[in-house]
Amino acid sequence: MTQGLKLISPLDADYAEHREAAERQRATxxxxxxxxxxxGFVQDAPPVAPKAAER
Incomplete structure (x- = not known):
């Protein structure tokens, strides 16, 4: 039993929405x-503590 694959056309609305969302994420x-x-990064952020050595 084989199932048919649903191909998405670049002209399909779902494809365009995905592309637009990816573009918005990149821009953000x-x-x-x-x-x-x-x-110059956040000045009031606490310093990052070094990770403790594992035993």
Missing amino acids: REWLERREREL
């Missing part, structure tokens, strides 16, 4: 990275 990630560089 770039904006956040740019914002972090501009601010």
